[in-house]
Amino acid sequence: MRDADIHWQKTRRLTFILLLFWIFVTFVLTWFSRSINAVVILGFPLGFYMAAQGALVIYLLIIWWYNRQMKKLDAEYGVEDE
Numbered sequence: 208m209r210d211a212d213i214h215w216q217k218t219r220r221l222t223f224i225l226l227l228f229w230i231f232v233t234f235v236l237t238w239f240s241r242s243i244n245a246v247v248i249l250g251f252p253l254g255f256y257m258a259a260q261g262a263l264v265i266y267l268l269i270i271w272w273y274n275r276q277m278k279k280l281d282a283e284y285g286v287e288d289e
Contacts, residue, residue: 214280228269
């Protein structure tokens with residue numbers, strides 16, 4: 208395989224994994240919000256906290272991780288921005 212094909216394959220794999228994680232945070236945690244509301248943080252149920260603040264922080268972490276990993280991949284295959 209060419210380097211470009213391997214780079215694209217690794218890029219797709221990273222994107223797919225992070226997309227699955229995003230789906231998990233967005234839909235699975237909301238589906239079980241009644242169950243996780245038994246946990247209380249600073250007077251608020253965990254379901255409320257995840258909807259109001261936690262999910263946004265996790266989304267930012269997903270973006271940060273994607274950017275970090277893509278910079279490594281681009282440098283490895285010589286397609287980094289100048």
